[in-house]
Amino acid sequence: MNKMSKFSHITKVHPCYNEKLHDKIGRVHLPVAPKCNIACRFCKRSVGEDCCEHRPGVSYRILKPEDVEEYLKKMLEKIPNLKVVGIAGPGDSLFNKETFETLEIINDKFPDLIKCLSTNGLLLPKYAKKLADLDVKTVTVTVNAIDPKILKDIVDWVYHNKKVYKGEEGAKILIENQIDGIKKAYDEDLIIKVNTVLIPEINMDHIIEIAKTLKDYVFLQNIIPLIPMYKMRNLRRPTCMEMSSVRDKCEEYIRQFRACQQCRADAAGLLSEEKILREKGLNLDIYDLKHF
Template sequence: MSDDGYLTAMVDGEEVPYDPEQLRKIKEHPCYSKEACHKFGRMHLAVAPDCNIQCNYCVRKYDCVNESRPGVCSKVLNPKEALDLVRVVMDKFPYIKVIGIAGPGEPLANKETFETLKLLKEEFPTPIKCLSSNGLMLPESIDKLIEYDVGNVTVTLNAVDPEIGEKIYSFVEWDGKKLHGREAAEKLLSQQLKGIEMAVANKMLVKINTVYIPGINDHHIVDIAKTVGEMGVYTFNLIPVIPQYKFKDIIPPTGKDKKEMQDACLPYVRQMRHCKRCRSDAIGLLGEDVQDCLFERK
């Protein structure tokens, strides 16, 4: 135990100081620990269809059975259907340790997210609760996330400079208005940084997803890593862009490009190098999904 009362433990060969519950949320979460991804699984509940921003690389389709990427799921569930699914999965696959909500839209922009989290707290308090967000509504949602025991939060942060951000987002919906250009990028970034700061202050384990977009933010990614590292986030996940929508003509980075960028970011923040770009309804071990046996395909 360290002098400040925190436990230190080896996670993926690295000594980390966190309290016992935080350590559990690291060591049993397949995204936060490479060792965990071989032993423990996660399930994503696709209960959040609506989104409040439009990224220039994002196309959300609900029935792309051969695709593995965020925004894709076989069916959007209501909270009761999600709870029924959790009952089946937890009984059939005891290695599932994490229940997450990652879309297919923005979880914090959908009331069904909080209804689902409430049901989970009542019936399944033990599994780790995880949520992925674009961060726009994170500051105002922190108290609810704490209430429902969400301890792991992923924020997709693609720029810490609005001049770059405005090239990535078509619009941001805020306070009943649709913002564009620099105004949209500034509002989104302000909310993201505030939300990350609040999450870290409340002992949440924060993972940052950054989409690596050559010609748009590639020269800026180390700055993102340095910024979030200084803020105290736990890990940083670099995701090569999938060429689609307004970025359909962009050539994605190679595996070598990605590794070199991760190595450049490593001095500032821990790197997640085993991401599988999960679907919004993924269930199972990373890269070994089992949801196909649970959903009927049309």
């Protein structure tokens, strides 16, 4: 689409939008958003106010907005070429007021960093304009199915407007809000990437429908393999052949990103340097939840 070319000043420097830069430009995630408003069956979390549950042997820490300035200052000293700061959970970014407080702090103290955010999209219709007003440039929405009959097998429940909706009913609400939110975000000139978890037994043949439905609003699609855990621990990962076949089919509709290594919610630096940062004790020790 023509509109996409006007995004090039961002997509040229954002490592998650440009495979060639993926390991050259630094990005840092601020894990300020612990709570989530949906229950993906591959995501281990407890039900209730605090959805963060740590897995055996892995501790976690959530960053508080008041600590963001100091943390980012340290990161800017240590990470070469740090250009992007992202909020990727570990719950749903938009379901946590700390996300918005953090974005204001970044605007105030680090106005040159590109602000990025990932979300399940349930609250995107409500917040698309607010994100644009806060100068967020890029938004990743995870869309794993656009048919409630399929999504009900991926998401157990959806908490919306103070009510819990289960099964197909919840899935329908989530899908409607994701599509509506993506359209609103597009109208606000946010650059949208869609992440899709490929779960062979559930959505493999359906992912192309996601690409067809969203093609006019989305800059990029990032199809990532299921990491079998929690209620999906008995399902299998897709093979490389399956991954590339689905990506090739979807590429007819949306450009595909193929370099993702599924970062943690507290990821920092260049991908090649993450281990070094961890050794230097610079990463927060947060539980190992991927930002699907």
